[in-house]
Amino acid sequence: MPRPKFQTLTEQMYYILLCLSKECCGMDIMERIPAMTGGRVRVGSGTLYNLLEQFAEAGMIRETRAEGRRRSYVLTDKGKEALSGEYRRICAQAWDYRAVFGEEDSRERP
Amino acid sequence: MKDHKWDYVFFSFYDRTGMERHLEKRAAQGWLLERITNLGWHYRRIEPRQIHFTVTYYLRASQFDPEPTEEQQEFHDFCLQSGWKLAAASGKMQVFYNEEPDPVPIDTEPALELERIGEMAMRYLLAWIILGGVGLVMNAAWLWSILHRPIDLLSSATNLATGLIWLGLALWCVADFISYFTWRHKAKKAAVLGEFVPTRGCHRLLQATMVMTVLALLYILLADRRPGFRVVLLAMLAMYVLLFLSVNGVKNFLKRRKASRALNRGVTLGVDVVLAFVLTGVIAVGVFWGISSGLISTVDQVVDPPLSVEDLAEVKDERYITERQAEATFLISRRNFYQHIPYDQIGPGDGVAFLEYTIVDVHVPFLYDWCVEELLHDRDGWSGETDDGQPYYQYQAIDPAPWGAEQAYQLWAGGERASDTYLVCWPGRIVVLEPTFELTAEQMTLAAEKLAP
Numbered sequence: 001m002p003r004p005k006f007q008t009l010t011e012q013m014y015y016i017l018l019c020l021s022k023e024c025c026g027m028d029i030m031e032r033i034p035a036m037t038g039g040r041v042r043v044g045s046g047t048l049y050n051l052l053e054q055f056a057e058a059g060m061i062r063e064t065r066a067e068g069r070r071r072s073y074v075l076t077d078k079g080k081e082a083l084s085g086e087y088r089r090i091c092a093q094a095w096d097y098r099a100v101f102g103e104e105d106s107r108e109r110p
Numbered sequence: 111m112k113d114h115k116w117d118y119v120f121f122s123f124y125d126r127t128g129m130e131r132h133l134e135k136r137a138a139q140g141w142l143l144e145r146i147t148n149l150g151w152h153y154r155r156i157e158p159r160q161i162h163f164t165v166t167y168y169l170r171a172s173q174f175d176p177e178p179t180e181e182q183q184e185f186h187d188f189c190l191q192s193g194w195k196l197a198a199a200s201g202k203m204q205v206f207y208n209e210e211p212d213p214v215p216i217d218t219e220p221a222l223e224l225e226r227i228g229e230m231a232m233r234y235l236l237a238w239i240i241l242g243g244v245g246l247v248m249n250a251a252w253l254w255s256i257l258h259r260p261i262d263l264l265s266s267a268t269n270l271a272t273g274l275i276w277l278g279l280a281l282w283c284v285a286d287f288i289s290y291f292t293w294r295h296k297a298k299k300a301a302v303l304g305e306f307v308p309t310r311g312c313h314r315l316l317q318a319t320m321v322m323t324v325l326a327l328l329y330i331l332l333a334d335r336r337p338g339f340r341v342v343l344l345a346m347l348a349m350y351v352l353l354f355l356s357v358n359g360v361k362n363f364l365k366r367r368k369a370s371r372a373l374n375r376g377v378t379l380g381v382d383v384v385l386a387f388v389l390t391g392v393i394a395v396g397v398f399w400g401i402s403s404g405l406i407s408t409v410d411q412v413v414d415p416p417l418s419v420e421d422l423a424e425v426k427d428e429r430y431i432t433e434r435q436a437e438a439t440f441l442i443s444r445r446n447f448y449q450h451i452p453y454d455q456i457g458p459g460d461g462v463a464f465l466e467y468t469i470v471d472v473h474v475p476f477l478y479d480w481c482v483e484e485l486l487h488d489r490d491g492w493s494g495e496t497d498d499g500q501p502y503y504q505y506q507a508i509d510p511a512p513w514g515a516e517q518a519y520q521l522w523a524g525g526e527r528a529s530d531t532y533l534v535c536w537p538g539r540i541v542v543l544e545p546t547f548e549l550t551a552e553q554m555t556l557a558a559e560k561l562a563p
Contacts, residue, residue: 010219010221010304012218012219013219026188027187027188027191030188030191030192042214042218043214043218044192044214044215044216044217044218044219045188045189045191045192045194045214045216046164046166046185046188046189046216046217046222047216047217047218047219047222048188049184049185049188050219050222050226051219051222069180069183069184069187070187071184
């Protein structure tokens, strides 16, 4: 079963929303995510374009500016809520991991 | 050396993997896609090299747009930013290429791709259902006819060829439908894990169907014995080409004139419908005229039939005419001869004899028994049934010796009265002989000499 839309966030959704914690041009997100994750996460241009559209439709981000075809967005309260929900979920997973393998094993940055 | 070339490809709409591999192969051969039209894919020559391609769909685009919308251009800008250049677009389908060795794909979220292709599939669903449904019904009818009416079906080049076309179309339609939903099922499961599943369309089957369609049409043109019918078929093909070119011409003209999407769609569809009705009307009138004037007819007059009333009854009458109706394929040929005197030339009290017979030559042995069965039960539906529920007209086996045949039958009416109709079976040939007079043993032998293979 595919997951219900935006109930949980995929890694790509998570980082797109994270980038939009401050106003940001949609296209620039493509560069920011690899920089933020050390190249671990990359978002395809089509995926980014579609997700921005769907986030905006869902009220999780809003358009702030449009310079020609360059549009900027920022996270809304609903988006923040989804992002923090996902953060808590990831933290809970990390907590569970530490509970099983201990503190030492979990220090290394992925 | 040519700098441009066309490619006629038949990929299913969802088969992005097939299309991408095909375009990558073309680029390695030195051809880069630059335009997609309804007539095919157009390439320009480049240095042969490895190029990555992505086929994706932009669902808000339309083939009636005069140019890409701002939003669509924004999507192209996004792709360009990551090195994906637009090679060509046709309606919703967008083809990008990237010359970097290991580019980030345009789609990195499989669930989104699945959603998009799913929406495209909904648009094709009706066409699948209609074409597949009609194809299956036509094939069921065709199979029934092969088993029960093989002579009617397989002696006619048109029936045989159109049956093959429907068979190919139905097979492709069903295979494509199954292939899409199999892919979708796998892709749904994989999307949960963030994985993509390569598509696998049925373009080879569609290619084979198209080739078979062309061959079948050529076969009809060459094998159908009605010269008028060839004209009708060519006119129908020309009508289709005219319709196709007109509709595309109108659409492209309005696009060049920057007409809005709604206006272009309305006018193009209007032209399509009106032209289809007008051309269908023209063909229908032509066919009626052809039939009424005798141009489109399988019937012609012959002066030297294999067997005549004169041969059997030793009468000489200048008023006799013999009409022949003939159809043939490489499987079965059927010739029907009818010798008679036109009714307006028969005087009161004239005791004239008529003669009708059908010669069926079966060129493929395994069809022989089916053909005999068809002829034996040809009249089962005539004049209802007898009291015991049996058909009123039934053939009964008679001695084949006078005919020099393997089997011979005589038609009986109501199980009581023998008629003058005979069914005679020689190897590879079956004859139904229907004189309007009773045959003597000598006449049977004479008829057999004339009609045996």
